Amino acid sequence: MGISKIDKMHNLSKNQQIIFDLIDKSPEPLKAYTILYNVQKRGIKAPPQVYRALDKLVEMGKIHKIESRNAFIACHNSSCQVDKATAFSICEVCEKVTEISSTGLSKYLANFKDKDGMKYNKYNLEFFGLCKKCRT
Amino acid sequence: MGISKIDKMHNLSKNQQIIFDLIDKSPEPLKAYTILYNVQKRGIKAPPQVYRALDKLVEMGKIHKIESRNAFIACHNSSCQVDKATAFSICEVCEKVTEISSTGLSKYLANFKDKDGMKYNKYNLEFFGLCKKCRT
DNA sequence: TTATAAATGTTATATTATTACATAGTGTTA
DNA sequence: TAACACTATGTAATAATATAACATTTATAA
Numbered sequence: 001m002g003i004s005k006i007d008k009m010h011n012l013s014k015n016q017q018i019i020f021d022l023i024d025k026s027p028e029p030l031k032a033y034t035i036l037y038n039v040q041k042r043g044i045k046a047p048p049q050v051y052r053a054l055d056k057l058v059e060m061g062k063i064h065k066i067e068s069r070n071a072f073i074a075c076h077n078s079s080c081q082v083d084k085a086t087a088f089s090i091c092e093v094c095e096k097v098t099e100i101s102s103t104g105l106s107k108y109l110a111n112f113k114d115k116d117g118m119k120y121n122k123y124n125l126e127f128f129g130l131c132k133k134c135r136t
Numbered sequence: 137m138g139i140s141k142i143d144k145m146h147n148l149s150k151n152q153q154i155i156f157d158l159i160d161k162s163p164e165p166l167k168a169y170t171i172l173y174n175v176q177k178r179g180i181k182a183p184p185q186v187y188r189a190l191d192k193l194v195e196m197g198k199i200h201k202i203e204s205r206n207a208f209i210a211c212h213n214s215s216c217q218v219d220k221a222t223a224f225s226i227c228e229v230c231e232k233v234t235e236i237s238s239t240g241l242s243k244y245l246a247n248f249k250d251k252d253g254m255k256y257n258k259y260n261l262e263f264f265g266l267c268k269k270c271r272t
Numbered sequence: 273t274t275a276t277a278a279a280t281g282t283t284a285t286a287t288t289a290t291t292a293c294a295t296a297g298t299g300t301t302a
Numbered sequence: 303t304a305a306c307a308c309t310a311t312g313t314a315a316t317a318a319t320a321t322a323a324c325a326t327t328t329a330t331a332a
Contacts, residue, residue, distance in 0.1 A: 116268065123263045149309080290317065297311085298310090302303105
């Protein structure tokens with residue numbers, strides 16, 4: 001029998017679970033060292049433990065890295081099983097980050113071909129602007 | 137009279153010019169400390185000098201930062217006067233980076249509205265895959 | 273159970289980026 | 303020109319982000 005790949009995806013190791021829980025609860029992207037400080041009481045003491053868990057969680061698609069901010073947010077797009085196609089909006093004033101899930105956008109980008117007719121297996125898109133709150 | 141804003145955009149300061157020239161000549165994205173090592177003979181000795189020039193050049197749109205790689209490439213898209221709308225393809229094997237200039241893509245993204253009908257003033261898109269060479 | 277892979281613990285270090293403050297150049301305008 | 307504001311530079315120190323290397327433990331599968 002054994003567990004299927006899908007089941008396995010939800011089976012986080014101890015450190016992965018601790019770190020995922022923290023990110024998932026957070027209303028904003030968390031940085032690696034912020035995470036470290038917050039999980040030291042739970043036994044995770046050193047950077048490599050944090051970065052290893054982050055790497056795996058990103059691979060699994062459970063979290064995403066906001067590259068322009070070196071920070072991590074939980075994926076709330078249930079269809080994200082892999083780190084493959086990501087889009088975010090980022091408020092340049094309050095730094096609020098929201099994952100964009102637009103079928104139109106993801107279809108457009110997944111099918112985008114460059115001049116040479118090449119398609120890509122993965123992308124990351126970050127939009128910048130003012131969020132509703134900061135716009136007013 | 138004085139120089140117009142446009143003219144001024146092409147008037148780089150000494151350090152900016154040295155660093156721009158290096159990046160512009162390079163066939164691949166350069167990292168800040170690689171730049172530092174390469175311009176020390178020209179009198180630029182410390183990180184802040186490099187980062188300050190990089191910041192200005194990015195603002196002007198003369199270079200772009202590849203966020204996922206912490207590296208910088210010259211803009212070869214002549215219409216880029218500002219750091220506003222950027223798209224790149226990145227080969228995951230050889231790390232070759234190419235700026236994408238597709239009217240269709242930039243129009244689509246400039247006009248993209250999220251669920252709340254919000255448009256953004258800026259974006260950065262990074263595609264990942266295999267370049268021609270590495271694909272074969 | 274034994275081999276294998278995945279995850280962990282730990283120390284040290286590498287890489288990327290900024291703060292803070294002093295000085296010098298450039299353009300503007302009174 | 304003198305005074306001012308603004309931009310750029312020089313320099314030392316340090317902060318923030320990330321990885322290497324190696325020993326050990328835990329989980330999984332044959």
